[in-house]
Amino acid sequence: MNFNLRHAGAVAAALLPLLASSPAAAFCNNTSTPFDGAWAIATTYGGTDTQNYGVKKHAYQFTPLVDMKMCSIGYESPPNAPATYRFKIRELPPGTASQTWTIPASAFPNGTTTFVALPTTFPLLHGHKYELRRTVISYGSPVQLQGRTLDQMTGHFGLMAPSIQLLGTHLWGVGGPPSSSNAYLPDINFGTSP
Numbered sequence: 405m406n407f408n409l410r411h412a413g414a415v416a417a418a419l420l421p422l423l424a425s426s427p428a429a430a431f432c433n434n435t436s437t438p439f440d441g442a443w444a445i446a447t448t449y450g451g452t453d454t455q456n457y458g459v460k461k462h463a464y465q466f467t468p469l470v471d472m473k474m475c476s477i478g479y480e481s482p483p484n485a486p487a488t489y490r491f492k493i494r495e496l497p498p499g500t501a502s503q504t505w506t507i508p509a510s511a512f513p514n515g516t517t518t519f520v521a522l523p524t525t526f527p528l529l530h531g532h533k534y535e536l537r538r539t540v541i542s543y544g545s546p547v548q549l550q551g552r553t554l555d556q557m558t559g560h561f562g563l564m565a566p567s568i569q570l571l572g573t574h575l576w577g578v579g580g581p582p583s584s585s586n587a588y589l590p591d592i593n594f595g596t597s598p
Contacts, residue, residue: 432475434519434595438468439478442565443554446589451554455482455514458549460577462590463537465496466568473525477505478517478593479538482550485509486543491592493526496533501526506541519595528596533571538592549578552591561586 447453477491486509494502503526512518528534540549553575563570573590576583 431597432519432521432595433597434476434478437478437593437595438472438565438567439591439593442466442563442568442570443589443591443593445563445565446554446557446560446570449557449560451556451589453552453554455480455552456550457553457555457575457584457588457590458546458551459575459583460549461537461539462551462553462573462575462588462592463535464573464590464592465533465535465571467533467571468528468530469564469567469569471530472528472567472596473598474522474528474594475525475597476519476521476595477507478519478595479512480517480552480591481509481512481514482548482552483514484545484547485512485514486540486548488540488542490539490541492535492537492539493528493594494535494537496535517591517593519593525597536592536594538590539577553588554591555588557589558587 474493488506488508490504490506492502492504505522507520511520538551543549561570561572572586573588574585575588
């Protein structure tokens with residue numbers, strides 16, 4: 405194999421601006437995510453993994469145990485999906501850093517968690533508190549408000565996973581069941597980059 409080193413520098417120089425301006429997903433880890441670790445530990449408490457709890461807003465609060473950057477959202481729509489979701493990450497208390505993304509539900513097919521790259525990363529700092537929220541903003545029937553959850557989680561928050569601590573959950577808004585805090589863990593995943 406004949407490789408001309410004279411051209412290697414030119415190729416690298418041409419690619420560098422492209423890599424610097426590429427979306428967050430260029431170096432985004434969507435496997436073995438911080439949330440995957442928390443979900444795996446939470447399942448040991450005997451909760452049921454189900455696609456239900458039809459209310460407009462699902463959210464959970466967490467603290468990163470290491471610095472990281474959120475670079476994608478991972479979600480699974482119900483079989484009869486709504487038109488659009490809004491995902492929001494915000495630092496707690498409210499009024500500090502936050503970012504919101506509106507994503508069509510078709511980006512998250514039913515049957516598997518699918519990750520969508522975010523246009524920019526969001527820094528998650530060790531020891532800070534955050535809330536990750538999914539809101540259904542366009543739907544035609546109450547069944548479209550459903551989301552995947554792990555239920556029977558009452559009394560299990562403060563759960564320590566390898567890189568995040570789950571602090572609590574809140575599910576509320578228009579829909580069938582009443583508002584719930586700390587009983588259901590919504591499956592809203594996120595990928596990270598260093």
